[in-house]
Amino acid sequence: MSNTVHFPPLFHGMALTGTADPFAKAQAQAIMGCDAGLVVYNLAADQLRAAMVFAPEVPLRAAMPVLISCAIGFQNALGALAPPEVGVHLEWPGTIRVNGARCGRLRIAASHQDPAAEPDWIVVGLELPLIPANADTPGITPDDTALYEEGCVDIRTDDLLSAWVRHSLVWINRMEEEGLKPLTTEWRGLAHDLGEEVNWPLSAPPETGTFLGTDEHFGALLRSGETTRLLPLTHLLEGTT
Template sequence: MSHGPSFPPLMQGINAAGADPFEAACEAASNDCDAGSILYDITPDRLRAAIVLAPEVPLAKAAAMLPLTAVAVQNALGALGPAELPVHLEWSGPIRVNGARCGAVKAAASGADLTQPPAWMVTGFTLTFARPQAEGGATPDETDLMSEGCGGLSPTQFLESWSRHLLNWINRWEDDGMAPLHREFAGLAYGLGEDIEVLGRSGHFLGLDEDLGLLLRSGGQTTVIPVTDLLETRT
């Protein structure tokens, strides 16, 4: 008899059984499911997962759960993948392994009022473990974990590790504020110090503000793109 993934206390797994875990989590959250519910869909080629959260801080601060989710993905890959495997995080969501896209994170919240805690928030990620052989050379900006030396890593093993890293970072964020997460994400940010395009805008990626908003220099002016611009709003 096969068993599902094991998660830390206060987290519980729900097999999405082929459905999109992110959409299923948003629906479950809107129907008052428990915070800490992790919905997942595991295949040999791809892992998709999402978690229902119940932030107690205004949405402007709770938006940090999106980069926090990405940091947990990177940390899990760093713990389980080959030594020195380069894993970086695009500010807008994509996960970069050895410079190429290998997955992405995203988030949704129950409302758009930045001054109020959302009734719920969902963050989730997709990670590619393998691709059809023919895709290798045709998509040089995309990769998969098997191609990057992670052939022995199972999606279930990764999901369990990610949940532990996620819980650790949530606890650190609650206890120590944004500073540790800011340092971690800044050290992993893809394209930092370079010219980039993000959300239809171009400029020089200067760094991150105190809430992990992207500082973009263009035309002699510096603007902040807040993390909340990345959130999907659900009703």
């Protein structure tokens, strides 16, 4: 299947097999100095996992919305390939919602976590279950789903991967050319739990409050009582390998 994955110009692929983790592999390749545009992927029978390497030329704070571009890119890609009745929404921490249930996530890592310094690289990862982990006990976790459980069994994973990269690139280019306004407008229409109470297990204890939206850098605004606090997008960064 790996030889059927097509990427836009300046992007190139690295296929993995078995249990190899593309997110970890992409970080390792970035640390060794690989070119930006590398897409590491593992198209298994039960899940799609992939990661893209970027080399931003701006401080980390300004580069972090690449995660939002890739999230919208995935929503657009799946929306174009899935039946029209399939709804795809996005949680601020990276969780993907398909028909309201959790169905995979996006992740992000960078060469450092200093918002004011330019990173050497950023890696955005995608994890998407195709079949439920508890296939023998359906319904045991009703808030979790898998792509093929939601009427998407005819979608080829290589097509979805190609579309994710292509649609993400569209939004990254728009962000660079037009700023964050188009990204903000598109994302607000796809955001899950906007204006609702959230419980995000990003730390201990979890981050809770009413999700009011984002600031100009896509930091999350959470209100608890009379207090509104900001979670910067860098709060989602994971440690390097």
